[in-house]
Amino acid sequence: xxxxxxxxxxxxxxxxxxxxxxxxxxxxxxxxxxxxxxxxxxxxxxxxxxxxxxxxxxxxxxxxxxxxxxxxxxxxxxxxxxxxxxxxxxxxxxxxxxxxxxxxxxxxxxxxxxxxxxxxxxxxxxxxxxxxxxxxxxxxxxxxxxxxxxxxxxxxxxxxxxxxxxxxxxxxxxxxxxxxxxxxxxxxxxxxxxxxxxxxxxxxxxxxxxxxxxxxxxxxxxxxxxxxxxxxxxxxxxxxxxxxxxxxxxxxxxxxxxxxxxxxxxxxxxxxxxxxxxxxxxxxxxxxxxxxxxxxxxxxxxxxxxxxxxxxxxxxxxxxxxxxxxxxxxxxxxxxxxxxxxxxxxxxxxxxxxxxxxxxxxxxxxxxxxxxxxxxxxxxxxxxxxxxxxxxxxxxxxxxxxxxxxxxxxxxxxxxxxxxxxxxxxxxxxxxxxxxxxxxxxxx
Amino acid sequence: xxxxxxxxxxxxxxxxxxxxxxxxxxxxxxxxxxxxxxxxxxxxxxxxxxxxxxxxxxxxxxxxxxxxxxxxxxxxxxxxxxxxxxxxxxxxxxxxxxxxxxxxxxxxxxxxxxxxxxxxxxxxxxxxxxxxxxxxxxxxxxxxxxxxxxxxxxxxxxxxxxxxxxxxxxxxxxxxxxxxxxxxxxxxxxxxxxxxxxxxxxxxxxxxxxxxxxxxxxxxxxxxxxxxxxxxxxxxxxxxxxxxxxxxxxxxxxxxxxxxxxxxxxxxxxxxxxxxxxxxxxxxxxxxxxxxxxxxxxxxxxxxxxxxxxxxxxxxxxxxxxxxxxxxxxxxxxxxxxxxxxxxxxxxxxxxxxxxxxxxxxxxxxxxxxxxxxxxxxxxxxxxxxxxxxxxxxxxxxxxxxxxxxxxxxxxxxxxxxxxxxxxxxxxxxxxxxxxxxxxxxxxxxxxxxxxxxxxxxxxxxxxxxxxxxxxxxxxxxxxxx
Numbered sequence: 001x002x003x004x005x006x007x008x009x010x011x012x013x014x015x016x017x018x019x020x021x022x023x024x025x026x027x028x029x030x031x032x033x034x035x036x037x038x039x040x041x042x043x044x045x046x047x048x049x050x051x052x053x054x055x056x057x058x059x060x061x062x063x064x065x066x067x068x069x070x071x072x073x074x075x076x077x078x079x080x081x082x083x084x085x086x087x088x089x090x091x092x093x094x095x096x097x098x099x100x101x102x103x104x105x106x107x108x109x110x111x112x113x114x115x116x117x118x119x120x121x122x123x124x125x126x127x128x129x130x131x132x133x134x135x136x137x138x139x140x141x142x143x144x145x146x147x148x149x150x151x152x153x154x155x156x157x158x159x160x161x162x163x164x165x166x167x168x169x170x171x172x173x174x175x176x177x178x179x180x181x182x183x184x185x186x187x188x189x190x191x192x193x194x195x196x197x198x199x200x201x202x203x204x205x206x207x208x209x210x211x212x213x214x215x216x217x218x219x220x221x222x223x224x225x226x227x228x229x230x231x232x233x234x235x236x237x238x239x240x241x242x243x244x245x246x247x248x249x250x251x252x253x254x255x256x257x258x259x260x261x262x263x264x265x266x267x268x269x270x271x272x273x274x275x276x277x278x279x280x281x282x283x284x285x286x287x288x289x290x291x292x293x294x295x296x297x298x299x300x301x302x303x304x305x306x307x308x309x310x311x312x313x314x315x316x317x318x319x320x321x322x323x324x325x326x327x328x329x330x331x332x333x334x335x336x337x338x339x340x341x342x343x344x345x346x347x348x349x350x351x352x353x354x355x356x357x358x359x360x361x362x363x364x365x366x367x368x369x370x371x372x373x374x375x376x377x378x379x380x381x382x383x384x385x386x387x388x389x390x391x392x393x394x395x396x397x398x399x400x401x402x403x404x405x406x407x408x409x410x411x412x413x414x415x416x417x418x419x420x421x422x423x424x425x426x427x428x429x430x431x432x433x434x435x436x437x438x439x440x441x442x443x444x
Numbered sequence: 445x446x447x448x449x450x451x452x453x454x455x456x457x458x459x460x461x462x463x464x465x466x467x468x469x470x471x472x473x474x475x476x477x478x479x480x481x482x483x484x485x486x487x488x489x490x491x492x493x494x495x496x497x498x499x500x501x502x503x504x505x506x507x508x509x510x511x512x513x514x515x516x517x518x519x520x521x522x523x524x525x526x527x528x529x530x531x532x533x534x535x536x537x538x539x540x541x542x543x544x545x546x547x548x549x550x551x552x553x554x555x556x557x558x559x560x561x562x563x564x565x566x567x568x569x570x571x572x573x574x575x576x577x578x579x580x581x582x583x584x585x586x587x588x589x590x591x592x593x594x595x596x597x598x599x600x601x602x603x604x605x606x607x608x609x610x611x612x613x614x615x616x617x618x619x620x621x622x623x624x625x626x627x628x629x630x631x632x633x634x635x636x637x638x639x640x641x642x643x644x645x646x647x648x649x650x651x652x653x654x655x656x657x658x659x660x661x662x663x664x665x666x667x668x669x670x671x672x673x674x675x676x677x678x679x680x681x682x683x684x685x686x687x688x689x690x691x692x693x694x695x696x697x698x699x700x701x702x703x704x705x706x707x708x709x710x711x712x713x714x715x716x717x718x719x720x721x722x723x724x725x726x727x728x729x730x731x732x733x734x735x736x737x738x739x740x741x742x743x744x745x746x747x748x749x750x751x752x753x754x755x756x757x758x759x760x761x762x763x764x765x766x767x768x769x770x771x772x773x774x775x776x777x778x779x780x781x782x783x784x785x786x787x788x789x790x791x792x793x794x795x796x797x798x799x800x801x802x803x804x805x806x807x808x809x810x811x812x813x814x815x816x817x818x819x820x821x822x823x824x825x826x827x828x829x830x831x832x833x834x835x836x837x838x839x840x841x842x843x844x845x846x847x848x849x850x851x852x853x854x855x856x857x858x859x860x861x862x863x864x865x866x867x868x869x870x871x872x873x874x875x876x877x878x879x880x881x882x883x884x885x886x887x888x889x890x891x892x893x894x895x896x897x898x899x900x901x902x903x904x905x906x907x908x909x910x911x912x913x914x915x916x917x918x919x920x921x922x923x924x925x926x
Binding site: 001002003004005006010011013014015017018019020023026027028029030031033034035036037038039040041042043044045047050051053054055056057058059060061062063065067069071072073075077079081083084085087088089090091092093094095096097098099100101102103104105106108109111112114115116118119120122124125126128129131132133134135162163165166168169170172173174175215216217241242243244245246249258265266267268269270271272283289290291292293294295296297298300302303304306307309311312313314315316317318319321322323324325326327328329330332335336338339340341342343344345346347348349350351352354355358378380392395396399404407408411426 | 445447448449452456457458459460461462463464465466467468471472473475476477478479480481482483484485486487489492493495496497499500501502503504505506507508509511513516518519520521522524526527528529530531532533534535536537538539540541543544545549550551552553554556557564567568570579580581582583585586590593613614615617618619620621622623624627664666668669692694695696697700701715717718719720721722723724739761762763764765766767768769770771772773775779781782783784785786787788789790791792794795797798799801802804805806818842843846851852854857871872873874875903906907908909910911912913915916917919920921922923924925926
């Protein structure tokens with residue numbers, strides 16, 4: 001049997017030591033009434049046959065198209081060294097560093113990851129990560145609820161609708177009030193957000209770039225929030241944080257991010273990485289694992305899981321969160337990615353993405369009837385255009401010809417059925433943009 | 445070892461893309477740009493390679509070290525599953541593809557993997573349906589408890605409490621609390637749930653009970669049929685924490701036994717690597733009456749054999765994940781199930797239980813085993829004898845094992861056993877390894893008894909000796925910049 005090394009002779013020896021007549025007798029405590037009524041699973045396969053089967057399934061997925069899909073999840077180049085180094089088995093076959101002396105590799109890597117993500121967001125503290133950007137946003141909101149003792153969350157409608165529905169599901173039984181502030185043609189309505197802050201508000205929640213790709217400076221909003229005792233929570237896109245004004249510079253209290261763009265493949269939705277950072281005031285509300293630096297009995301530097309009194313295995317139902325593990329291997333990959341690119345590499349990546357998106361916007365809006373949805377509002381690597389026809393029509397026609405033109409905004413925003421969200425990365429060539437533009441011109 | 449930031453040298457080139465023609469300041473208003481650089485390091489690829497190779501050498505993992513960490517099922521992770529998860533036909537797939545109208549046709553292979561995995565897990569556990577969306581065990585617990593809440597709300601039941609036995613993982617009460625329930629802790633008797641104690645706390649306000657079976661002592665809950673009956677009498681649901689599923693595959697199906705909700709830990713039972721703490725995957729299975737409340741989307745198969753995602757479930761709890769869970773992890777578990785088949789999974793369970801009982805018998809002369817009867821896939825011993833005779837505690841024994849090249853068992857859990865040491869050898873370790881481990885542990889205990897200072901000083905052969913955790917908590921140096 002694969003992966004079970006015991007020979008019949010081993011089994012006999014083990015049973016003798018146990019003093020049991022058979023392996024079956026070890027299960028005698030399971031009463032007959034609880035035995036399986038059916039167990040209709042297929043027969044095992046050889047490694048070769050499983051790989052062939054999986055190859056054939058992988059082949060049923062079309063991955064060869066030119067794609068302008070983003071919507072918060074981007075296809076960036078991943079340095080080859082990220083795969084090679086993260087596949088060292090000492091990293092990926094270890095578990096949570098419960099025994100710090102035998103886990104300094106994982107612990108120091110998480111400490112360095114915490115350092116790297118705080119430098120990106122400009123806030124002083126980070127945890128070891130949570131599942132994804134959406135759960136990070138929810139956990140950030142709960143930090144604000146506990147910190148303020150208030151129960152209202154003011155959410156900008158230009159925050160990813162994918163995350164807003166998650167927030168809705170998670171808070172359904174928690175007696176919280178979610179107030180949604182409409183966007184204005186894809187831009188955040190800063191005046192309406194500011195006006196919504198009151199003495200019951202725990203947090204104001206925004207995103208930069210927002211779901212439509214537009215960029216904002218939230219400094220004034222966050223200052224107003226601070227004055228009203230409201231926590232400022234912002235979700236960001238880590239690649240663009242190499243050039244964009246940081247949450248720290250804007251005065252945010254908590255900054256979260258989806259870390260997929262840092263060294264993680266798209267992989268049909270996961271595993272991803274929920275980045276969480278905060279300022280000193282909120283650090284004790286942080287959920288999940290955190291790694292701290294200390295010394296050993298001989299005075300040498302070492303790393304440990306710390307501030308564990310917040311966590312479920314100590315506090316049980318009084319913990320800051322139910323989260324047990326983190327996305328350690330994803331966090332490790334993100335750290336490796338950031339180290340391999342470095343400041344210059346990440347800055348160049350962001351600039352190429354922004355440059356390509358602006359070129360694409362120029363080419364697409366040169367087509368009669370195609371307009372930028374947000375007019376002249378500044379955007380980063382993604383932008384929304386309105387089309388003279390339903391966006392689904394364009395997607396169906398172009399994707400059949402090998403170009404996936406973007407995401408249909410009508411899926412989440414009523415009245416935006418003709419709007420298409422278009423993303424570029426450093427992998428989007430100017431030739432591909434040209435082909436897309438010509439195809440679109442041809443069909444309109 | 446210095447941090448990677450200390451190794452940075454300004455201007456040293458890493459894996460950079462070509463310099464773009466325009467810089468950010470040419471494209472965007474100055475007010476939107478950073479004033480201060482993020483200060484990421486500048487390193488060559490070799491600098492980075494040396495650094496992380498060096499860090500990896502300061503870690504124990506299953507490939508290099510026996511890892512009998514109880515409750516974590518640290519079995520060997522077969523390599524072919526990594527090959528599967530790295531296939532470009534899966535890694536390059538954008539998660540919104542199936543939302544683009546007819547574009548579900550572009551990801552039929554991935555949808556088939558999800559559909560088939562749900563079907564296999566349903567049969568394995570005797571449940572009506574599964575969702576793969578929860579991204580870890582604790583996330584599965586939260587999802588399961590949210591489903592319980594939705595069921596009662598839909599039926600108009602006023603339920604406010606969830607019962608958790610005192611042997612439960614800490615995530616159980618934490619998940620119940622974060623889903624909005626009051627938690628009732630239930631004391632065990634003889635290591636298992638006692639129906640008389642349950643009767644004292646069971647009333648109409650109870651929404652459900654979370655059980656681990658076998659429980660965290662490695663013991664089968666022999667009163668299970670009675671417990672199921674008692675809960676049904678007040679319309680409370682029974683939740684199965686699948687942390688210990690490796691003990692029962694092919695021997696019991698949780699659905700047949702009367703459980704309504706179950707979460708599995710694919711990273712435990714189905715051999716996907718633990719990754720140093722994640723990513724995991726925590727699919728949730730439900731009985732027929734709870735199917736309407738599963739998270740959206742759900743993958744379905746049309747009569748023509750095509751797969752699609754259905755979002756139209758008005759009673760659903762909604763979205764617990766941005767997409768379909770940790771698909772890359774699900775792929776590995778699916779491939780593992782196909783490789784082993786039903787018979788192989790049953791054999792995995794049988795040999796896991798055999799190995800745990802063998803190790804228990806090898807060690808019960810030197811360590812106290814509080815519930816010394818046939819265990820399932822793990823057992824809990826206690827160092828209380830050593831603690832009182834020579835002041836050698838479970839923690840010290842753990843550190844001595846590290847010095848011998850073994851990862852330690854789980855210590856001080858479950859909370860109901862003093863000086864607990866929880867061993868889970870798994871089915872993948874050979875008899876030679878088990879014997880060597882037992883011999884080494886017996887020798888360690890004998891040496892510690894003669895000279896307890898050996899125990900309290902250990903480990904001595906690792907990159908660091910014991911670390912000052914109080915100082916870490918006080919100083920809160922959580923980054924290189926603090």
